[in-house]
Amino acid sequence: MSESCNSRHFSWLMKSCFPNPNHKSLIITPQPQHLHHNPPAVSLTTLSSLPDDLLLECLSRVPSSSLPSLSLVCRRWFYLLLSPSFLLLRRQLHLLHPSVFAFSATDSGVFAATLSFSSPQRSPSSSWELSLCLPMNTASLHTIPRLVSIGPRVYIIGRNSMLRYNAWTHHVIPKSPFLFPRKKFASAVLFNKIYVAGGGGSKATSAVEEYDPETDTWRVVAHSQRRRYGCIGAAVDGIFYVIGGLKIGGACGNGNGGVEAHVYACSMDLYDVEARVWLRSRAVPGGGCVVAACAVAGFIYVLASHAVELSFWRFDARRKCGNGGGGGEGFGEWCRMISPPMPTQIRLDGTVRFCCVGVGNKVILVQVVGCIDDLLRRSGRSQRGLKEGLVLVYDSVGGEWSRAADLPEVIRRAACEKQTK
Structure with missing residues (x-):
């Protein structure tokens, strides 16, 4: 083994660590997975992505004890809880x-x-x-x-x-x-x-x-x-x-x-x-x-x-x-x-x-x-x-x-x- 590092040998060693793109056996093509026991995937809809009217319908149904926590979620939720529409929905649901x-x-x-x-x-x-x-x-x-x-x-x-x-x-x-x-x-x-x-x-x-x-x-x-x-x-x-x-x-x-x-x-x-x-x-x-x-x-x-x-x-x-x-x-x-x-x-x-x-x-x-x-x-x-x-x-x-x-x-x-x- 050589006492010193040879740059030519070092370059060959580094190159050997990378796969050859022309070598077909090393090309990996992702294949789609078909899971027959699950329904087709659909795009997820979060609660915050709902429009204000639908979000109010959801928020108005939570227990009164949870309202302080909901007001801390985000600024949008905080102002929705203060809106007259939220009060009206709670009254209609007999939750006041x-x-x-x-x-x-x-x-x-x-x-x-x-x-x-x-x-x-x-x-x-x-x-x-x-x-x-x-x-x-x-x-x-x-x-x-x-x-x-x-x-x-x-x-x-x-x-x-x-x-x-x-x-x-x-x-x-x-x-x-x-x-x-x-x-x-x-x-x-x-x-x-x-x-x-x-x-x-x-x-x-x-x-x-x-x-x-x-x-x-x-x-x-x-x-x-x-x-x-x-x-x-x-x-x-x-x-x-x-x-x-x-x-x-x-x-x-x-x-x-x-x-x-x-x-x-x-x-x-x-x-x-x-x-x-x-x-x-x-x-x-x-x-x-x-x-x-x-x-x-x-x-x-x-x-x-x-x-x-x-x-x-x-x-x-x-x-x-x-x-x-x-x-x-x-x-x-x-x-x-x-x-x-x-x-x-x-x-x-x-x-x-x-x-x-x-x-x-x-x-x-x-x-x-x-x-x-x-x-x-x-x-x-x-x-x-x-x-x-x-x-x-x-x-x-x-x-x-x-x-x-x-x-x-x-x-x-x-x-x-x-x-x-």
């Missing part, structure tokens, strides 16, 4: 499950929990489910915000900020705040737009604002007849109800620059959002202070406080029912209902607060905040049978109250609203 959404903001972050219903007519589930826990600090949300919902999206409206939470994807994103900073205002949804009125900030405002979710913009659409602070909003049959609260100042345009707090009101201002006109105001027959209200099946249900007791009222808001559609026969009528059974008779003042949520034919009454220990010590009453986070359910068909699961311990200073899952 209403729930009560409770939101609370603290120095530690924001928390939310949901109490689900299998259907709008049935009782709620036996426990709350913690659906949101984010280590974020939004100072304007620390005072109890207002919540409104459009389908699965819950808008959390603070004094000068707004967040949108999607119950299907669990995403929280910031949205445009309204034009006039305010707190303790009335809010409601009509025709897929948000309306706010009343409240106070650096100065009182009479402006009624409208929010368009499609463009993420606010605009002033009217000015309220009376400036209210701590008022409550509800909506039925195209009417925005601004209920209760402190009446601040006089009528709009009276030239009175001072802000004078008079008394807690037991009245309602009615604004027709289509006609852009104010209707005749209505008042709760028994007087008192309106502490909670909501809309259920064409009626406005109002909870009023009389210092030592609660009264519960129903207002017929079915304006377009009746002959000819020009006005319902019972529109504007009040009816006193059975008062909620409180565990202990206590003095009702600013330390005990409530919120009402309408779900199907039920009124969900939630005790959302209260310095109950201090209140009981002042009144000398026993704490037995009374606890924070009390949840009561009123069946508007049967006319009876029942007890539901209490709010979770982490949620006390909360705002509540209906959502769709």
